[in-house]
Amino acid sequence: MEALEQIKARLETAVPSAKIEILANDCALGERSLLVDGASGFAVAQFLRDDAQLKLDYCSNVTGVDWPDKELAEKIKVKQVVDGMEKEVEEVKKTLRHGYLEVVYHLYSMSLKHGPVVLRMRTENRADQTHLPSLTPVWRGAEFQEREIYDLYGVIFDSHPDLRRILMWDEFEGFPMRRDYVEPDDFEYEPTPHDEVLDAAKKHYPVEVKPEVKPEVKA
Amino acid sequence: MNTSAAMPPKSFEVKPKLDEGGASIGELLEISMGPHHPSTHGVFRMDVVLDGEKVVKLKPVCGYLHRNHEKIGENISYLASMPYTDRLDYFCSMTNNWAYALTIEKLAGLAVPERAEYIRVIMAELTRLQNHTSLIGFFVHDMGALGTPLMYAFREREKILDLFEEVSGARMMCNYMRFGGVRVDVNDEWLARTKQLVSNYGRFLDEFETFLNENEILLARTQGVSPLTKEQAINASLTGPLLRAAGVNYDVRKVDKYGIYSRFDFKVPLGEHGDLYDRYMMRVLEMRESIKILNQALRDIPGGPVMDPKAKLRGFRPKPGEVYGRIESPKGELGFYIISDGGPNPYRYRVRPPSFINITILEDMCLGHRVADVIVILGSVDIVLGEVDR
Numbered sequence: 270m271e272a273l274e275q276i277k278a279r280l281e282t283a284v285p286s287a288k289i290e291i292l293a294n295d296c297a298l299g300e301r302s303l304l305v306d307g308a309s310g311f312a313v314a315q316f317l318r319d320d321a322q323l324k325l326d327y328c329s330n331v332t333g334v335d336w337p338d339k340e341l342a343e344k345i346k347v348k349q350v351v352d353g354m355e356k357e358v359e360e361v362k363k364t365l366r367h368g369y370l371e372v373v374y375h376l377y378s379m380s381l382k383h384g385p386v387v388l389r390m391r392t393e394n395r396a397d398q399t400h401l402p403s404l405t406p407v408w409r410g411a412e413f414q415e416r417e418i419y420d421l422y423g424v425i426f427d428s429h430p431d432l433r434r435i436l437m438w439d440e441f442e443g444f445p446m447r448r449d450y451v452e453p454d455d456f457e458y459e460p461t462p463h464d465e466v467l468d469a470a471k472k473h474y475p476v477e478v479k480p481e482v483k484p485e486v487k488a
Numbered sequence: 489m490n491t492s493a494a495m496p497p498k499s500f501e502v503k504p505k506l507d508e509g510g511a512s513i514g515e516l517l518e519i520s521m522g523p524h525h526p527s528t529h530g531v532f533r534m535d536v537v538l539d540g541e542k543v544v545k546l547k548p549v550c551g552y553l554h555r556n557h558e559k560i561g562e563n564i565s566y567l568a569s570m571p572y573t574d575r576l577d578y579f580c581s582m583t584n585n586w587a588y589a590l591t592i593e594k595l596a597g598l599a600v601p602e603r604a605e606y607i608r609v610i611m612a613e614l615t616r617l618q619n620h621t622s623l624i625g626f627f628v629h630d631m632g633a634l635g636t637p638l639m640y641a642f643r644e645r646e647k648i649l650d651l652f653e654e655v656s657g658a659r660m661m662c663n664y665m666r667f668g669g670v671r672v673d674v675n676d677e678w679l680a681r682t683k684q685l686v687s688n689y690g691r692f693l694d695e696f697e698t699f700l701n702e703n704e705i706l707l708a709r710t711q712g713v714s715p716l717t718k719e720q721a722i723n724a725s726l727t728g729p730l731l732r733a734a735g736v737n738y739d740v741r742k743v744d745k746y747g748i749y750s751r752f753d754f755k756v757p758l759g760e761h762g763d764l765y766d767r768y769m770m771r772v773l774e775m776r777e778s779i780k781i782l783n784q785a786l787r788d789i790p791g792g793p794v795m796d797p798k799a800k801l802r803g804f805r806p807k808p809g810e811v812y813g814r815i816e817s818p819k820g821e822l823g824f825y826i827i828s829d830g831g832p833n834p835y836r837y838r839v840r841p842p843s844f845i846n847i848t849i850l851e852d853m854c855l856g857h858r859v860a861d862v863i864v865i866l867g868s869v870d871i872v873l874g875e876v877d878r
Contacts, residue, residue, distance in 0.1 A: 296809025296828070298594045326722050327738075330812065330840040332825050375812050375825070375840075379722050379738045385812060410725020413848045421556075436551040436877060446559055 270383040271322065273301055279320070284312045292389065302373070302387035310390045311402040317376060317386065318407055325376040325386055328408035332375075333418035335447045337368040337395065368395045370424050374404065374411070392424060395447070403429035421446035505539060516544065523552050527630055527863045530873030534850075534862065541858045546851045550844075553877035561837030566592060566667070566804050569837065574661040576839060577875040579619050582611040582652070583817040585665035590746060591813030591824040592667045596806040599796050604669040605748045606789040610682065611652075611664065612815075613778040613785070617689065618648040619818035620729075620771040620778075621696075623870050627768060628700060630867040631709050637699065644692050647685055654678060668799030679786060686782045693775060701772070707765065714853045714865050716762035724849040727842050728820025729770035730869060734762030740816035747815075751788075752781045767868040805832055819843050819870050839878060843871040 277289050280303075287309035292302045305313045317325045341364050349358045370392045377384030392399045403426035405412045415426045416435040423444040426432055434441060443450060462470035470476050505514040522533035531552035537545035557576065561569045573588045574581035586608055593600065600608075625641030649659040655674050656662040664671055700706055716726075721734035731738060739756045741749045757773035759766030808830045814823035820842025827836035846869050853869075854862045 294809050295807060296595055296811050297597060299809050299811040328725055329814070329821060330823050330825060330838070332836070332838045334827065334836050373825070375823075379736060382738070382743050387812070408725065409723045410845055410848055413844060421558075434551075436554040436556075438551065445556060 270381075270386075273303065273386075276317075276323065276386065277303065280313060280316060283316050283320075284309050287313055289313070300385055300387050302389050304389045304391070307390050307392065307401045310388075311404065311407070314374075314388070314404045314407045317388070323386070324378045324381050325384065326408075327377045327379045327384075328374055328404070328410050329377050329385065330373075330375040331404075331411050331414035331418065332373040333422040333424060333446065334371040334373060335368075335395070335422060336366075336371060337448050339366045339368070340364075341366050369393065370395055370399055370422055372401055372415075372418060372424060395423075399423055400425050400427055402427050403432075405429055420444075423447070503537075514539070521862070523549075528866065529626065529871055530876075532866075532871065532873055532876065534866075536854075536859065536862065538859055541860075543854050543857055543859060543862060546854045546862070548847050548850050550847075550873070550876050553873045555878070557839065557878040558837050562834060565832050566806070566834060567801060569834075570666070571661065571663040573839075574663055575874055576841065576878065577817065577819060577822075577843070577872045578660055579622065579872055580615045580818050581660055581662045582615040582664060583815060583822060585662065586612055586747075587813065587815045587817065587822045588824050589665040589667055590815060591811055591826055592806070594813050595809060595811040595826055595828060596667065596804075598668040598799050600669055600747075601793050601796060602790050603673070603792045604794040606785050607670050607674060607794065608665065608747060609749070609752075609785045610782060610789070611662075611670075613782045614648050614651065614682070616778045616818045617775055617782075618645040619870075620775050621645055623818075623867075624696070624700070624768065624771055627864070627867045628706065630863045631706065633705075637696075640696065644689070651678065651682055651685065666795065666799065666801070667804070668796030669794045673794045679789065682782075683786050686779055686786065689779055690776075693772070693779075697772060701769075706768075709861075709864060710764035710768060712761070713764045713861055714857060714868075716853065718762075720849065720852070721762065724852075725845050726820070726849070727846065728816070728818070728870075729774060730767060730820065730846055732756065733759035733766040733770045735759055740814055740821055744814065746813075752784050754778075754780050764864060764868050803832070805830060810836075814840065817842060819872070819875070820846055839875075841875040841878060843869070844876045844878075847871060847876065 273291055277291060280287060280289055288306040290304040292304050294301050317323055343362045344359055345362050346357045347360045348355055372390050374388040376386045376388060390401050392401060401424055403415055405415055406428065413435060415429055416432060418424050419426060419432055420434040420436055421444055456469050456473050459466055459470055462476060467476065501518040503516045503518055505516045517538045519536050519538065520533060521536055522528040523531040533549040535547045535549060536543055557572060560572060570585060570588060573584040576584050621641045622645050625638035628637045652662050653659045655672065655678060656664040716734045718734050718736050721731050721736055735758050737756060737758055742756055754777045757770055757777065759770055806828045808828055810827040812823060812825045814821050821840065822842055823840030825838040826834050829835040850869065853865050
């Protein structure tokens with residue numbers, strides 16, 4: 270299979286509006302991936318499937334990943350004048366990486382037996398702009414997996430034929446696979462609470478803590 | 489008092505069938521098949537709309553066994569996920585273990601000793617044998633051959649599970665493989681017993697095939713039912729015997745040559761029509777090929793250690809990076825996608841479950857067929873709900 274740089278160059282001529290980036294992978298045996306903006310994701314996917322040299326006709330795996338807001342600390346060396354002398358001082362530069370949701374497609378070719386090409390798309394943020402184009406019209410096999418990502422992460426796939434929850438029930442609220450998901454507090458009455466159950470019970474109803482009764486030891 | 493909110497939904501509903509002008513020309517029956525029915529192979533439900541006996545709409549409903557396996561995997565260490573993978577497809581815990589171990593070995597760059605590679609192949613092919621054997625048992629059971637063929641299949645399966653139990657301590661939840669090898673070595677007596685089993689298995693298959701291959705009922709129920717084209721199968725990401733029944737030559741053992749599969753001489757059987765009979769025959773022929781692989785592996789297995797000495801069990805922290813590893817499990821392509829951030833737990837742990845993805849086009853397979861065929865079509869897909877729902 271041709272190199273990822275070559276695929277990127279050909280994609281840029283075929284889909285001129287696409288913003289494509291190659292993401293490095295620190296793992297030696299892992300694959301690097303193509304990051305595509307959401308607006309041109311569908312056109313890119315169609316190109317990858319229909320191109321005669323690539324023929325990525327098989328979408329093996331679709332994964333959702335949650336990247337919440339994160340403070341990135343980076344050490345940089347800054348030249349500063351200290352006591353009249355110019356010195357290099359290490360400074361920690363803090364930047365805030367805004368959170369986003371990411372969808373990763375692993376594409377193979379069944380007819381040419383090569384792959385994988387890893388395609389990624391990112392949403393604008395994690396709150397209100399979580400739309401991405403659905404690639405189900407290109408690869409039918411993504412249908413249930415995209416539904417699963419909608420269900421567990423809350424990515425809304427535009428033009429998906431049947432976007433409903435699939436693993437959780439329809440009335441469920443929230444997206445359990447997000448990193449900041451908090452389980453609902455569904456504590457049930459416990460007649461004899463102890464240990465951590467006791468702590469939980471105290472929040473819900475008054476609990477009478479009896480003094481511990483030690484058995485008498487006869488001499 | 490309004491009690492309708494608390495009432496469970498009715499399991500069937502009659503709807504008017506309308507022609508193009510909107511006039512009623514009969515009735516459609518909407519039924520809910522499952523979730524608690526033996527023919528759905530677990531807790532699986534299909535919302536079916538019937539016109540007479542013909543299926544006009546079918547929506548699979550899953551999630552009854554959902555325990556968010558992936559979330560659990562993100563919150564425990566790499567090694568601690570290994571026993572959880574047994575519970576994905578609880579028929580084939582050995583191949584689940586292998587897929588996970590293979591992915592982590594790729595992530596951490598661990599080598600696997602020769603002997604362990606051979607043991608893995610033996611375990612995976614034994615798993616394939618017992619999975620396909622019991623699948624055929626269930627398949628004919630779904631067609632109405634109640635009991636006997638399934639018991640024949642389970643008799644043979646139990647012999648393989650005995651071998652698993654002897655080496656790993658558990659029949660089904662084996663938890664046998666580790667990153668960089670396998671947990672315990674097998675002894676010569678075990679190998680001799682496995683050889684014995686493999687040499688007898690062909691005879692069992694002969695017997696099984698005599699009963700089934702040209703059985704009139706099986707032919708009538710399966711031939712020409714629910715055919716799939718190559719294009720449909722590829723586009724829907726079908727994998728495993730289902731894909732090859734449609735005539736697509738794609739077997740991860742041949743394509744990726746993971747482990748030591750490049751050393752063995754075996755063929756990939758292919759179907760022509762993609763109908764139920766081809767899917768059934770795929771399993772039979774694959775078992776014959778598995779026996780071939782097993783014979784070669786049992787003949788060539790070398791001595792030596794079964795664990796990579798560099799592999800760490802405690803305090804295992806692979807470097808940051810991401811990796812996708814896949815193997816050919818009996819049900820199709822089983823993949824794991826791991827993102828590591830350098831910590832003791834994976835940042836993202838994803839399972840690519842073959843039976844979940846194989847039911848994506850269950851509706852297309854069933855449309856236009858009778859309701860009795862739906863059960864058999866579902867049986868031919870070979871789903872395990874532990875894996876569908878995770």
